[in-house]
Amino acid sequence: xxxxxxxxxxxxxxxxxxxxxxxxxxxxxxxxxxxxxxxxxxxxxxxxxxxxxxxxxxxxxxxxxxxxxxxxxxxxxxxxxxxxxxxxxxxxxxxxxxxxxxxxxxxxxxxxxxxxxxxxxxxxxxxxxxxxxxxxxxxxxxxxxxxxxxxxxxxxxxxxxxxxxxxxxxxxxxxxxxxxxxxxxxxxxxxxxxxxxxxxxxxxxxxxxxxxxxxxxxxxxxxxxxxxxxxxxxxxxxxxxxxxxxxxxxxxxxxxxxxxxxxxxxxxxxxxxxxxxxxxxxxxxxxxxxxxxxxxxxxxxxxxxxxxxxxxxxxxxxxxxxxxxxxxxxxxxxxxxxxxxxxxxxxxxxxxxxxxx
Amino acid sequence: xxxxxxxxxxxxxxxxxxxxxxxxxxxxxxxxxxxxxxxxxxxxxxxxxxxxxxxxxxxxxxxxxxxxxxxxxxxxxxxxxxxxxxxxxxxxxxxxxxxxxxxxxxxxxxxxxxxxxxxxxxxxxxxxxxxxxxxxxxxxxxxxxxxxxxxxxxxxxxxxxxxxxxxxxxxxxxxxxxxxxxxxxxxxxxxxxxxxxxxxxxxxxxxxxxxxxxxxxxxxxxxxxxxxxxxxxxxxxxxxxxxxxxxxxxxxxxxxxxxxxxxxxxxxxxxxxxxxxxxxxxxxxxxxxxxxxxxxxxxxxxxxxxxxxxxxxxxxxxxxxxxxxxxxxxxxxxxxxxxxxxxxxxxxxxxxxxxxx
Ligand SMILES: CC(C)[C@H](C(=O)O)[C@@H](O)C(=O)O
Ligand SMILES: CC(C)[C@H](C(=O)O)[C@@H](O)C(=O)O
Numbered sequence: 001x002x003x004x005x006x007x008x009x010x011x012x013x014x015x016x017x018x019x020x021x022x023x024x025x026x027x028x029x030x031x032x033x034x035x036x037x038x039x040x041x042x043x044x045x046x047x048x049x050x051x052x053x054x055x056x057x058x059x060x061x062x063x064x065x066x067x068x069x070x071x072x073x074x075x076x077x078x079x080x081x082x083x084x085x086x087x088x089x090x091x092x093x094x095x096x097x098x099x100x101x102x103x104x105x106x107x108x109x110x111x112x113x114x115x116x117x118x119x120x121x122x123x124x125x126x127x128x129x130x131x132x133x134x135x136x137x138x139x140x141x142x143x144x145x146x147x148x149x150x151x152x153x154x155x156x157x158x159x160x161x162x163x164x165x166x167x168x169x170x171x172x173x174x175x176x177x178x179x180x181x182x183x184x185x186x187x188x189x190x191x192x193x194x195x196x197x198x199x200x201x202x203x204x205x206x207x208x209x210x211x212x213x214x215x216x217x218x219x220x221x222x223x224x225x226x227x228x229x230x231x232x233x234x235x236x237x238x239x240x241x242x243x244x245x246x247x248x249x250x251x252x253x254x255x256x257x258x259x260x261x262x263x264x265x266x267x268x269x270x271x272x273x274x275x276x277x278x279x280x281x282x283x284x285x286x287x288x289x290x291x292x293x294x295x296x297x298x299x300x301x302x303x304x305x306x307x308x309x310x311x312x313x314x315x316x317x318x319x320x321x322x323x324x325x326x327x328x329x330x331x332x333x334x335x336x337x338x339x340x341x342x343x344x345x346x347x348x349x350x351x352x353x354x355x356x357x
Numbered sequence: 358x359x360x361x362x363x364x365x366x367x368x369x370x371x372x373x374x375x376x377x378x379x380x381x382x383x384x385x386x387x388x389x390x391x392x393x394x395x396x397x398x399x400x401x402x403x404x405x406x407x408x409x410x411x412x413x414x415x416x417x418x419x420x421x422x423x424x425x426x427x428x429x430x431x432x433x434x435x436x437x438x439x440x441x442x443x444x445x446x447x448x449x450x451x452x453x454x455x456x457x458x459x460x461x462x463x464x465x466x467x468x469x470x471x472x473x474x475x476x477x478x479x480x481x482x483x484x485x486x487x488x489x490x491x492x493x494x495x496x497x498x499x500x501x502x503x504x505x506x507x508x509x510x511x512x513x514x515x516x517x518x519x520x521x522x523x524x525x526x527x528x529x530x531x532x533x534x535x536x537x538x539x540x541x542x543x544x545x546x547x548x549x550x551x552x553x554x555x556x557x558x559x560x561x562x563x564x565x566x567x568x569x570x571x572x573x574x575x576x577x578x579x580x581x582x583x584x585x586x587x588x589x590x591x592x593x594x595x596x597x598x599x600x601x602x603x604x605x606x607x608x609x610x611x612x613x614x615x616x617x618x619x620x621x622x623x624x625x626x627x628x629x630x631x632x633x634x635x636x637x638x639x640x641x642x643x644x645x646x647x648x649x650x651x652x653x654x655x656x657x658x659x660x661x662x663x664x665x666x667x668x669x670x671x672x673x674x675x676x677x678x679x680x681x682x683x684x685x686x687x688x689x690x691x692x693x694x695x696x697x698x699x700x701x702x703x704x705x706x707x708x709x710x711x712x713x714x
Binding site: 084087089093119120121124140141143146147148151155156157158159160161162163164165166167192194195196197198199200201202223224225227228229230231232233245246248249250251252253255256257259261 | 441444446450476477478481497498500503504505508512513514515516517518519520521522523524549551552553554555556557558559580581582584585587588589590602603605606607608609610612613614616618
């Protein structure tokens with residue numbers, strides 16, 4: 001099989017970690033008799049510098065031409081001074097929306113070797129393995145009307161709109177049920193139905209869908225309680241499904257429970273299984289270009305890419321097993337090393353995973 | 358001095374814990390030569406049962422007539438079946454809005470004796486002492502338009518509006534700066550300015566206000582990062598100020614960091630210093646009427662009432678010291694006891710605090 005992969009290195013440490021992703025895909029090609037052809041595009045700050053816009057049309061065209069996209073990270077203080085529509089994040093939001101990547105899958109998985117890195121007690125997080133599914137193209141991120149207007153007295157007012165159609169809720173709801181089916185068959189839908197009408201509709205649709213998935217145990221939780229429960233007893237969850245803003249907050253909270261966000265991948269999928277894959281950590285401009293970044297979140301994103309967009313489950317398993325193996329061997333980058341432990345560079349860690357594969 | 362206090366016992370364990378609050382206020386009156394006259398009103402489920410509405414006009418009139426309100430808790434599964442506008446929570450939202458209680462102060466304080474109750478490692482949370490200030494009468498909780506409408510194709514769409522005027526932001530911002538001044542002089546304003554225009558205006562106003570408070574160190578953080586940082590290193594914060602929905606989520610997360618939400622009070626204040634005080638924990642219907650509830654969050658809410666609405670700082674200190682003293686004596690209710698430790702009833706714990714006072 002031959003696949004076209006668009007690489008979007010982005011900003012900061014992005015180029016270094018995406019280079020490891022490309023190297024790993026080359027190794028996967030060899031081992032699993034696949035073929036990858038790579039294209040390369042600009043997104044975020046680097047795109048602003050080169051073209052004046054965070055999401056050039058050419059990048060979108062390249063993405064539409066690809067089977068999957070591997071993204072590094074975007075952003076950096078350097079671009080935080082421009083007007084809002086010329087910030088790196090706008091590129092990220094724009095590509096999600098333009099490609100219809102409505103389903104954001106964010107696993108929070110704690111590797112046993114790294115349990116000590118969590119700020120939570122080992123017994124609370126050992127064995128943590130949850131997935132947060134965040135709706136990514138709707139809600140208050142994109143709702144209209146929005147903006148800052150002027151009131152009759154001359155002072156200003158800011159306004160944003162959280163809006164969800166039944167169809168939007170249903171399609172992300174189905175993603176939730178489908179993923180729960182492949183895992184522990186438990187789905188927790190998070191909303192704020194005691195206050196928001198948007199959430200009342202959300203809950204109604206989830207309950208209706210639930211009758212089509214009798215094998216999945218559906219529960220509901222208010223978002224404030226979900227934030228509490230993630231801290232109190234995160235292992236109570238299997239799959240969580242929620243709207244865009246709640247998912248932004250809760251998935252970052254869940255990620256931090258593991259203590260090592262340098263390890264966490266993500267997938268953003270559309271209806272056809274096409275997707276963009278990126279590590280959860282940011283562009284870390286402070287360590288950019290120093291070969292200090294942990295490439296494992298990117299390599300685990302490659303595994304998700306193989307699994308969800310290409311349907312190459314064996315190759316995905318292979319990559320995940322290789323990452324687990326290097327951790328068992330005691331190999332560590334700076335962010336996951338305990339004081340005094342020897343530390344690998346970005347390239348050396350990438351090489352180790354390729355070797356383990 | 359003579360003060361009028363409205364007691365709103367509410368539902369579940371509410372009556373039991375508010376009874377302890379009343380008992381403590383009587384003891385405070387004696388010790389500090391104050392006088393309290395108590396009135397009593399209905400809010401939430403009990404109000405629905407008695408009057409058909411969660412917030413009877415009479416309750417509002419009583420509140421307007423009082424110097425401060427002490428609330429137990431509202432809600433319970435029993436009332437979760439009715440239509441949305443007839444739920445106990447509506448009473449809570451309604452009284453906040455009607456009385457203009459825009460400033461919600463939620464301390465997350467970890468008593469050294471209870472550090473073990475946290476799911477976080479002791480070194481991460483020992484000495485935790487932060488205050489989350491949540492805007493309580495604006496934003497998406499109250500914004501219009503809102504509701505569930507029908508689309509041209511007959512399917513439905515839910516809609517809510519997050520809206521903040523400059524004036525609303527400024528007044529809660531000032532609360533933030535004022536409280537930071539009384540504490541560690543550090544204020545972190547939490548927003549989502551990289552996505553929401555509401556947050557861009559929020560941040561602009563905070564920065565402008567900051568120049569009036571040069572002695573307060575103002576920082577800004579995105580809400581998703583704030584959720585991470587609360588888990589990663591909560592002691593980095595002193596005072597956090599944020600809008601209604603973000604504050605709902607983050608304050609519950611912060612509360613759970615302490616591991617003992619049975620210990621956490623809250624205050625909801627208006628412009629004049631009038632306020633409603635309530636424990637952060639809910640109505641716990643499962644243990645209602647059994648004298649198992651921990652009254653300490655309510656007693657600490659009494660301390661906040663004395664401090665913020667009545668200006669009786671000495672009495673407030675006295676109550677807080679009394680609570681600290683009973684904890685040092687090893688006295689525990691069931692929720693904060695370690696397995697095997699003797700356990701006090703609600704009344705016995707209330708008596709112990711009165712005795713310590
Ligand atoms: C950068 C920002 C716009 C983005 C978001 O809020 O979606 C980020 O926080 C994320 O979670 O991918
Ligand atoms: C009960 C609910 C409406 C309320 C809120 O969301 O404000 C509660 O969660 C709180 O924080 O006081």
